[in-house]
Amino acid sequence: MDIFKIIDELTKIDGDAVGRIEHASRRHFMNRVSSKLATVAAPMVFGTILNKAYAQSAAAVDVLKFALTLEYLEDAFYKEGIKAGKIPAQYLTSITQISKHEAQHVAYLEAAVGKMTLSYDWTYGGKLTDTFTNFSTFITVACALEDTGVRAYKGQAGALMMDPAILKVALQVHSVEARHAAQVRRIFAVVNSSAATKGWITGNQSPIPLVQAVYDGEENLTQGGVNLKGLAGKSDAAISEAFDETLPKATVLAIAGPFFK
Structure with missing residues (x-):
């Protein structure tokens, strides 16, 4: 799973996506998640971040x-x-x-x-x-x-x-x-x-x-x-x-x- 490719594609659809996804830039994501965790658990972590960003009112x-x-x-x-x-x-x-x-x-x-x-x-x-x-x-x-x-x-x-x-x-x-x-x-x-x-x-x-x-x-x-x-x-x-x-x-x-x- 290429987490950053997904983020890049998402911004094409929603220009404010990165701003809405808490700490989802490449630097912030890697700072908050170790490389090992990013490799193994990226789908789960990204899913949690995305769900929070698009939380229902x-x-x-x-x-x-x-x-x-x-x-x-x-x-x-x-x-x-x-x-x-x-x-x-x-x-x-x-x-x-x-x-x-x-x-x-x-x-x-x-x-x-x-x-x-x-x-x-x-x-x-x-x-x-x-x-x-x-x-x-x-x-x-x-x-x-x-x-x-x-x-x-x-x-x-x-x-x-x-x-x-x-x-x-x-x-x-x-x-x-x-x-x-x-x-x-x-x-x-x-x-x-x-x-x-x-x-x-x-x-x-x-x-x-x-x-x-x-x-x-x-x-x-x-x-x-x-x-x-x-x-x-x-x-x-x-x-x-x-x-x-x-x-x-x-x-x-x-x-x-x-x-x-």
Whole structure:
């Protein structure tokens, strides 16, 4: 392991890396660690230094626990749906792949903040009676969960600005959730004969009246402080489709809350 090559490569990604890594310059590292120790234990020592340099802030931990709560819900939902055996053959591959992704997200987040124990109410507080016995209901719930997840991750990005390494991972998960959302929305459109439902959200159109809150605010046309209404002859619908909007944590928890016991 070339410890200094790693440090050099790290600075290409993060110009402040050496400053953030306590005593990580070549001279300081060798002064603090004997040549024998540096040879034998460099991976462990460097790992300790790097972990300290990129320690999670309290805000980041809070965001990660929030994300883990949502990922647990999605992971359990897809596993239960596959187990029930009511997913049509033509959609099983897609749903199974999404399920695998959710399990991976749970594993990543558990490694960061530890495990949590949750239990679920798939009736959504008594409002659903056939979540896993009727595929139409299943894919409707999937649509709501994925659309919520996309907006939830984006809503927490600002809280991670001081933790760039964690922000990067969160945005990577956000992009995966967005692909999940597009896929389940397309399946939803076919299963429910909903021609208006596309792989993306138009305005605040909700394919699921039960959870209109998932889509409220998506009709926003102002981005970066600029009102894009009428831009280059684009319709309001087209402009709204081009951007994901955020959802505050409190709103997300209110939407997902009935799924938890």
